[in-house]
Amino acid sequence: MTSLLYIERKSTIHKIDPRAKLLFAPLFSISLFFVDNAFILALLFILFALFSLDAMGLKAFSKTMLLIAPIVLLLFLMSPLEERGGVPLLEIGSLVILTHEAIDKVLIVSLRFILISLAFAILIRSVKERDIIKSLRWFRLPYSSCLCLSLIFRFIPYVASLYESIRMSLSMRLREGKRGYKAIPFLIALIINSFKMVPSFSSSLEERGFGRNGRREAKMGFSLLSGVEVILSVTIPILIVIFL
Amino acid sequence: MKRTAFKIVLIALSSAIVAVFTTIVRIPTPATGGYISLCDVAVSFLAYSFGPVLGFIAGGLGTAFSDLIGGYAQYAPISFVVHGVEGLLIGLIVNGTKTPIWRKIAAGVVGTLAVSLGYFSLTGLFLTTYSEALVEVVPNLIQGGVGAVLGLILYLGVSKAFKGLDDYRISFFHRKESETEKT
Amino acid sequence: MLNIKGLSFSYQDGPLIFRNLNLEIGENKRVLIIAPPNSGKTTLSKILTGSALYYDKGHLEGSVEFDGKDLNELDIPERMGYVARTSQNTDEMLVFSTLFDDLEFESESLALDEREKNERKARALSLFGMEGFLETPFSEESGGEKKRAGLCEIFFISPKLYVLDEPFDDLSIYWRERLKEAILNENASFLVLGSHYLGVYDGLFDEIWRLDNGELFKYSKEPLPAYIEDIKSECSHTLRCENLFLKRNGRDGKSGFSLDVPHFEIKSGDKVVLMGENGSGKSTLSKVICGLIKNAKGSVELDGVSLDNKERRRSISYIMQNPFENLYMPTVLDELKTVFQGKIGKREEERIESVSKLFSLNLEDEVYKLSYGKAKMLQVAIFYLLDRDFVIFDEIDNALTYDESLRCIRLFLERGDGILVITHDEVFSTLVNGASLLIEDGRLK
Incomplete structure (x- = not known):
């Protein structure tokens, strides 16, 4: 069941330091809220779709998209009703159904949602659970x-x-x-x-050494970059996105 | 000897129970012909049994994990907050085991409302839009309500069948190791 | 090296498990203790690692010394280099998701440097052929593979004293020999606990003891109980299975499994013993017959009437290995009551009463507190009450002594039921004295 997560693949995305990916997903998601241009979001979407295809292959990519499809559909159905003021595109009698702004807004929100989903999906699929936890440890958890x-x-x-x-x-x-x-x-x-298994698992944990004196500074094993480089490599693209 | 291993395992196992209840356990609903997720059952059960801290952690982590595994990673942070708060609130209101039934039920109601409100506001704010999130409000209310009731029934059933629950609760909260006899 | 003197032990409000137990194990010595199920084997292993004291809250008297020092002064994690154990229940001992993670954890606990870690890892993995299993999640492994993983982990630790609780169980003949070699070649002491004497034990041990009533005695082959005579049944039902077929795909490049049984038949009063290696298909075949597997092909007929899965589940009793997965009510009485699904009259009460006497059960006992053996008796009692015509016993000799197992089987036979007994103990199979079937790779021989 948990083998749904990590996909073993030789992709460029896989080679990226897990800490960077872990930091990137949430920060990127936040940075998207600074972008108000549907066109740019669409470009980003194409970019990330390519990243995703690289990271997880066509099958997993379509699966991910299928999972969020109903939500996007709902977005298209429900949200335009929110934005009524503005240039009308569709009218029935005197009732404004659809406006230019509404379409714009729907596109922006949907693209944001899809991008956030893809960012997280890439993270999950290209990082082993063990490395996610090591990264969190590096971030001082x-x-x-x-x-x-x-x-x-x-x-x-x-x-x-x-x-x-x-x-x-x-x-x-x-x-x-x-x-x-x-x-x-x-x-x-x-x-x-x-x-009932709690005492057994706990005692096994201890029998395997949990709590031994002088314990636990796990070797990180993150070869390539040092921490500072990781953080820089993430924040710079983010800032770029924000200023777009 | 500190019982840290015990606490960690208890939290991890409780979270796993929440995750499994959310994704795997399937109880068909008579009304819509679909399935309801039992995550609220598990969260409320844990909050009733172990209080706010475990309720928060296990409720949050369990649902976050099940989102991650199910392919809805983008919802994981939101689920963590929403169900974590659910466990926290229910645990705080119930505040121990000797509370009267009405208080436990009230806790369940508050928890359910918190879930619905939480998902609605957070999803609407961060992921999609309010009108899209509106669709989920009523189903969440139903699921949460049924969940809290079932969680209470489970709590009563498990306490009756498994006196060990009390031991775990005590072990979880006590700082000092209870004495073991040796010569 | 290990010196136990006058050990007596009981769990919190429980009876005395050991009384005045004495045991000495020298360096590089191999000792076997034969003890029937529930006699305290696991408790002994837990006392040595400390879990019995610190986790299960026990009351201990007497001394346990290791190299002259009191072992009980050491907390559980500190004993790691001295004593380590494997449990009969393999899942307990596997802490993380994969063998890789567990070995990393152990390596950190022992503060090994990179070179030492890799050396030990390579050795442990090759001893048990687990090189290709490093990244396999435990949840996807078979019982035998998990057992070998557990052995890798303990050989990685390389304690001075290995305590192995039923290590040969669940292993195929090939791996039993490999384990025997590993034990002989290792420069450490071994304490192996088992419930029956197995052929592979020959030539392995310096001393063999028997645990009886809390004390150790020199081991001598005890007389076997009488085998079960053929009992003529008054009923005459026939269960006929034709063309049973099931295919399972392999994972990660390992070959899949297919069950292919053209014909299998059992009549009322029959005794059939089904034996086979782990993974040969014994449980799968039984589950198909009982209607527990969805996509199996073939037909199962009772007296000429074909049964679908649901009907099979109601006509055949499958007494699975782990009784606790089959029990869910608070007390023994509650469990027995569920058989009648609500309607409890005088007659039902009497039946419950007589069954509880028959299986030595105490109606007020709490289920979750029952020992493994008592839980097994309760499980058997429930199926006895359910009174179906055909019964499958899956490895009943794991939980009960030969005597108790045979007694249970006899009770069902005397009622005229047809019995299928699954076991991998050859001695037990001769005692059951039934038609012998061997299953290999999903095919009956």
Whole structure:
């Protein structure tokens, strides 16, 4: 299930330092709000579509686009109604339905949304989870929080597999109702079986050395750039975008 | 010995439970023929059982992770805030286990409203537009309401079936290690 | 090196698990302890690593010394270089998402430099053939692969004393031999815990003990219980399976799996034993017969009537390996009540009462507190009450002693049910005394 995330690929995007990508996605998203020109956004869209194709391939790219398609569609349907003042494009009687500004606004908002989605998608698909967490550590996130995040990656498939086995075993015992098995006992069993593992996992963590004296300064293994270069390489494009 | 490992694992596992409840567990709805997501069930359950801090962290991280995995990474920061606050509010209002039922229900109501309001305002502000976000308000309310109720039922059921829940709560909050006997 | 004197231990409000246990393990020695399920094997391994004291809150008396020093003065993470264990439940021991991450973590714990880390890594991986599995998420690995991953992790740590809880379980014959080699060649001491004597143990150990009632005794082969005689059944139902076929695609370039069983039949009163290596398809075949797998092809007929998946689930009992995944109510009584789905009259109460006596269950016990063996008995009791004509036991000898397992099987046979027993223990299969089937690569031989 979590293997939906990282895609192994030899792309230029993959080669970029993970810290840069991690920093880029949110900052870029914010910088987009400074851009008020639909044309520029469209150009950026083309640029990022190319980046995405490079980073994740056609299949994943179309999947990503398909996921956000309904939302974009809704945007097109609902939002024009907000912007009524201005040059009318479509009228029914005396009721203004569509204006020039409305189309403009819809395009801007949709493109922004798509760009934000692509930026994050590129981040997720081209950075291994392990590197995301290392980057967060480099950005000074405390060790226990990083540990917690790594553990979540481990536990999600585990709880998911518990869900499957419980569902299977319940199907052996109970008669299936019209709408599936009784939710409550099912969920109770899932929760209890998950929580029962907490002491075991914690003691294993300690048995594998968590809490040992003189612990943990994980080697970063970020070869190429030093931190300053990373930050610069991100902020400069951002500033460019802002001043567009 | 500090029980740091225990706390970290408990938080991580709770977040995983939220994530799985959001994406994988499917309960068909009679009305629309679709499925409701059970994330609010999990968040409210955790808030009832463990209070505001765990409710905030697990609620936020769990839903953020499920957004990341599901392909909606752009929603992850928003989900983190919205469901984190949901867990936080429910936990704060309930404030311990010996509160009367009406207070727990009130907490659920507040949580549900917070979710709807949160998603509406944040999505409208940052991602799309208010009118698009409006579409999700009613479904969120329904899901949140059902979620809080189910979460409460789950909490009652699990506490009855699993006395260990109390132990975990105590272990989670106590700073000092409870004594172990040795000769 | 390891010196346990007068150890007695009990969990918080529980009974005494060990009473006056004495054990000495010298340097470079290999010791085997044979103990039936639930006798405290896991507790012993946890006492040595410290988890039993600090996590499960136990009461310990006596001394546990390592090289003359009191082991209990050391906290769990500090014992890492001295004692490390693998658990019977492999999932517990695998902390992160992949073997790579776990080994990195261990390397940091041990403060190894880059060269040392890579050396140990290469060695551990080659011992168990896990070089290609470094980046495979554990959730995608089979039981045997996870077991080998756990072994890699402990051999990476290279403690002075290895405590291995049922390490040979779940491994194919090939890997059992590799593990035996690894144990013999390693310059360390080993304590292996097992519930039955396995052939691979020959020539491996310096000392063999038996754990009985909390104390250690010198091991001697105990007499086996009587095998199950053929019992004639008054019922005459037939379960016939034809052309069962299922194909699973491989992942990451590893070949897929296909189940191909042209014909399988079992009648009331029959005993069939199904054996096979891990991954050979034993569980898959059973799950297909019981209706638990969606896309399987082929037909399953009961007395000539074809059953779809839903009907199969209601006509055949599948007693799966882990009882806890099958239990969800607060108390034993609640669980047994669910069989009747709401209608509890005098007659149902009597049946519950008699079943609880039959399986030595206490109706007020809380389910989540039950030991693994007791939970297994409860699970079996539930299916006994469900009273279906055909029953599949999946590795029941993992949770119960030979005696208890045979007793359970007999109870079902005496009622006239047809039984399929899945096991990988040859001794147990001869005791069941049924028609023997071997499954390999999805095909019956």
